[in-house]
Amino acid sequence: MEKLKIIGGSRLCGTVKISGAKNAALPILAACLLTPEDLILHNVPDLADVRTMLRLLAGMGVRCRREGEDVILQASDIRSTVAPYELVKTMRASILVLCPLATRFGSARVSLPGGCAIGARPVDQHIQALRRMGAEVEIDHGFVDLQSKRLKGCKIVTDMVTVTGTENIMMAAVLAEGDTIIENAAREPEVVDLANCLRAMGARITGDGTSRIVIEGQPALHGAEHTVVSDRIEAGTFAVAAVATRGDVLLSAARPADMTVVLDKLRAAGAEVTTGEDWIRIRMDRRPLAVSVRTEPHPGFPTDMQAQFMAMDCIAEGTSHITETIFENRFMHVPELQRLGADIQVEGHTAVVNGVRRLEGAELMATDLRASASLVIAALAAEGESDVHRIYHLDRGYDRMEVKLSALGANIRRLSE
Numbered sequence: 001m002e003k004l005k006i007i008g009g010s011r012l013c014g015t016v017k018i019s020g021a022k023n024a025a026l027p028i029l030a031a032c033l034l035t036p037e038d039l040i041l042h043n044v045p046d047l048a049d050v051r052t053m054l055r056l057l058a059g060m061g062v063r064c065r066r067e068g069e070d071v072i073l074q075a076s077d078i079r080s081t082v083a084p085y086e087l088v089k090t091m092r093a094s095i096l097v098l099c100p101l102a103t104r105f106g107s108a109r110v111s112l113p114g115g116c117a118i119g120a121r122p123v124d125q126h127i128q129a130l131r132r133m134g135a136e137v138e139i140d141h142g143f144v145d146l147q148s149k150r151l152k153g154c155k156i157v158t159d160m161v162t163v164t165g166t167e168n169i170m171m172a173a174v175l176a177e178g179d180t181i182i183e184n185a186a187r188e189p190e191v192v193d194l195a196n197c198l199r200a201m202g203a204r205i206t207g208d209g210t211s212r213i214v215i216e217g218q219p220a221l222h223g224a225e226h227t228v229v230s231d232r233i234e235a236g237t238f239a240v241a242a243v244a245t246r247g248d249v250l251l252s253a254a255r256p257a258d259m260t261v262v263l264d265k266l267r268a269a270g271a272e273v274t275t276g277e278d279w280i281r282i283r284m285d286r287r288p289l290a291v292s293v294r295t296e297p298h299p300g301f302p303t304d305m306q307a308q309f310m311a312m313d314c315i316a317e318g319t320s321h322i323t324e325t326i327f328e329n330r331f332m333h334v335p336e337l338q339r340l341g342a343d344i345q346v347e348g349h350t351a352v353v354n355g356v357r358r359l360e361g362a363e364l365m366a367t368d369l370r371a372s373a374s375l376v377i378a379a380l381a382a383e384g385e386s387d388v389h390r391i392y393h394l395d396r397g398y399d400r401m402e403v404k405l406s407a408l409g410a411n412i413r414r415l416s417e
């Protein structure tokens with residue numbers, strides 16, 4: 001196992017290039033199953049989750065080639081439509097192969113993702129939609145077992161806004177007979193990026209980025225080339241780290257248009273935020289002011305930024321309220337932040353954070369992906385040395401985070417333990 005050793009107190013200064021988005025790359029990789037022709041992807045981040053998805057696809061017979069940030073996929077000789085438990089259990093996004101397999105091959109056996117550290121991860125909406133489109137779906141020994149003739153388009157109103165659900169249903173619909181309308185659809189930029197890739201493959205989709213997506217099913221899709229959208233959560237994480245360390249950081253290859261609420265909250269914390277079309281500069285020369293956040297589906301404040309903001313609020317002037325509405329157990333960073341000296345009380349879905357003047361380095365245990373990022377930020381802002389253990393969580397979603405932070409002046413090293 002590996003850990004990060006961080007000596008806090010350095011201001012982050014300089015330029016960091018933001019990678020392609022994990023949460024866009026994963027559904028787009030799964031989309032290769034929709035065509036026998038080549039899908040050529042650029043700006044694919046080098047992450048544990050991406051490697052897991054490539055292993056899953058390769059196990060089905062997809063030819064996968066990685067050349068730097070490019071990935072070339074060809075699903076012309078699929079020999080298996082099974083997604084085994086061993087791979088799905090390490091990455092919930094594996095469920096994204098279900099609908100491409102269903103709609104192109106009429107057969108799939110995909111392990112249920114089950115819950116994970118941050119909460120239950122149900123997929124009932126995906127299954128209900130597939131049944132409405134005519135598939136026979138059973139749950140068998142922890143697997144979603146599906147058989148279908150050509151799926152039939154229909155109107156689907158999801159019970160709640162679901163990002164992966166919207167992505168899966170969109171992929172089912174692109175090869176279905178007739179039109180599918182998704183009401184209450186997720187509006188996340190990653191949903192739009194998947195729609196852009198599917199359109200490049202010949203799909204007919206309108207309304208992505210709104211809560212009503214219309215898909216006109218096609219008999220087949222073809223090969224395409226697509227560049228994965230910039231990771232707004234990685235950008236947000238580096239932006240918060242800049243604010244927490246009173247730094248001056250330019251995020252290049254970032255998309256401020258996808259991050260309005262996060263950037264507004266950083267301005268409310270006292271940061272000077274300037275933006276161009278594909279860059280963001282964050283300057284901070286004072287102790288942050290406390291900012292309260294409440295997580296909501298896009299365009300609201302993203303749940304994937306909640307833990308990082310809590311780290312910043314720990315050293316802020318004043319009291320903040322952080323409310324998590326998407327996941328029932330996404331406060332596991334709280335006891336670890338308390339180990340650094342943070343003053344936090346959890347009351348139901350809300351954490352009340354009283355900012356303290358200083359945190360002190362400690363041994364810390366990462367519990368999930370964004371919790372890990374929050375501990376790294378807090379350790380960078382703390383006085384003295386911290387060790388962040390179990391960073392395999394961090395590696396699921398951040399491309400060489402410690403290398404990027406070192407280049408900005410952080411004192412951070414990856415060590416074996």
Ligand SMILES: CC(=O)N[C@H]1[C@@H](OP(=O)(O)OP(=O)(O)OC[C@H]2O[C@@H](n3ccc(=O)[nH]c3=O)[C@H](O)[C@@H]2O)O[C@H](CO)[C@@H](O)[C@@H]1O
Binds near residue numbers: 121126160161162
């Ligand atoms: C709306 C939202 O913010 N979604 C987040 C969610 O996406 P992810 O796609 O993982 O989760 P969903 O958007 O599907 O889930 C949103 C909510 O709906 C519930 N649900 C979902 C599907 C389903 O079939 N049944 C059901 O009850 C979930 O339990 C959850 O409370 O986690 C990702 C990783 O942290 C984030 O990037 C997404 O921003």
Ligand SMILES: C=C(OP(=O)(O)O)C(=O)O
Binds near residue numbers: 023369397
């Ligand atoms: C929790 C996350 O990922 P996943 O949905 O893949 O678990 C995340 O991206 O913050």
